[in-house]
Structures are given as C-alpha cells and as structure tokens.
Amino acid sequence: MANYEYLAEIEKYGRDNKIPILLDESLDYITSLLSRIKPYRVLEIGTAIGFSAISFSKYLAEGGRIDTIEIESLRVEQALQNIEKVGVQDKIRVLEGDALDILPYLTEEYDVVFIDAAKGKYNEFFEHALRLCKKGGTIIADNVLYKGMVMSDYNKHKQRTAVTKLRTFIDSVLENPNLDAKLLEIGDGLIVAKVK
Numbered sequence: 001m002a003n004y005e006y007l008a009e010i011e012k013y014g015r016d017n018k019i020p021i022l023l024d025e026s027l028d029y030i031t032s033l034l035s036r037i038k039p040y041r042v043l044e045i046g047t048a049i050g051f052s053a054i055s056f057s058k059y060l061a062e063g064g065r066i067d068t069i070e071i072e073s074l075r076v077e078q079a080l081q082n083i084e085k086v087g088v089q090d091k092i093r094v095l096e097g098d099a100l101d102i103l104p105y106l107t108e109e110y111d112v113v114f115i116d117a118a119k120g121k122y123n124e125f126f127e128h129a130l131r132l133c134k135k136g137g138t139i140i141a142d143n144v145l146y147k148g149m150v151m152s153d154y155n156k157h158k159q160r161t162a163v164t165k166l167r168t169f170i171d172s173v174l175e176n177p178n179l180d181a182k183l184l185e186i187g188d189g190l191i192v193a194k195v196k
C-alpha cells in the first residue's frame, strides 16, 4: 500500500536543499488535470528526487505507470529511495541517462508527457513528446517563462541563450496547427498542449 504521507518530507528535503522541484501552484494545476485525465501512461523528462512523479502516481488509472528520466545518478538514487519509501515502485520506472539519448528508444504511446529538465533542450524534448504522445493526449512543459525572463526584455544575461530558445519553443508550440496549446502564467510558466 502506498503511503503518500512521506511526500511532505520529500518536498521539504527538496526545498531545503534547493532542488528545483515543482512549485505548489504548478503541482496543484497539473494534479487537478491528471485527476480528470486519469492517465494510463505518463512520461516525465526530469525526475530530480521523484517528488513530481510520486505526486502524479496518485492519479494514474488502474495498472498505470510513469516512466521518468533523470541524468544525474545521485538524483536517480534519491528518487529510487523516495519511490520505495512511499511504496510506489510498481507505478514508477526511473530511466537513468540523458533524455536525448533515451527518448529515441521509447516506442510506447503516452497519455501525458511532462517536460521539466534542461531548458536549452526543450525544442528537442518536445519533438520526442510529439512522437510519443497519443492523439488526444496532453504535453505539459514547466518553467517556460524562466522566472519571468522570457516575457521581459531581459537580454544581457548569461542565460540569454536559454531565454531565446524558450521564446522560440513557446512560439513553435503555440503556432503548431496539430496542437491545442496554451501558455499559463502559473508558477514559473506552464505550456499545456493537447494533441489534436
């Protein structure tokens, strides 16, 4: 039996240690969406310590599973420990490595794809999400407003490249005729795109 009471402890660890886990506002929005969708298969890019994947696992359909990808081995280890602590090993599969190396090998279709990793690679992640998300499925991308920098004229910054790439990313998603997409100013900015 899953014991979701440990989630508060995992969240506190993440916030205390400055691990960039989902903001409360974004988590609330996404979990309310998931509670309506009741997905069978979810793909997450960016596991960190497993906080979002464990939170999402509550809303899976019977027999459902989340595949989540993480590049840093220490985080993979922590995520696996947290998943075991909560008792959701049968619902979450952690894949270790660079998502851009792993994604080409995935062939299953997903009801929901959640992108929450390196901002400079969102365009590439999204290409894979489009291939892997089923018709009628939903692709969500977090942190697309990058602490407000994407919407502002914030230019002379070392993260300028990431900001420019995120702007291109947002435009390409919003203009894609195969998607019903919106940009929400929730948390650090969320893209929610339904595949037509």
Ligand SMILES: C[S@@+](CC[C@H](N)C(=O)[O-])C[C@H]1O[C@@H](n2cnc3c(N)ncnc32)[C@H](O)[C@@H]1O
Binding pocket: 020, 021, 022, 045, 046, 047, 048, 049, 050, 051, 052, 053, 069, 070, 071, 072, 075, 097, 098, 099, 100, 116, 117, 118, 121
């Ligand atoms: C914002 S955190 C994920 C937070 C997590 N989704 C949550 O809310 O609990 C982003 C994670 O993506 C990982 N990451 C960054 N680039 C990646 C890549 N190319 N492939 C896989 N993981 C990556 C980072 O190591 C980091 O742990």
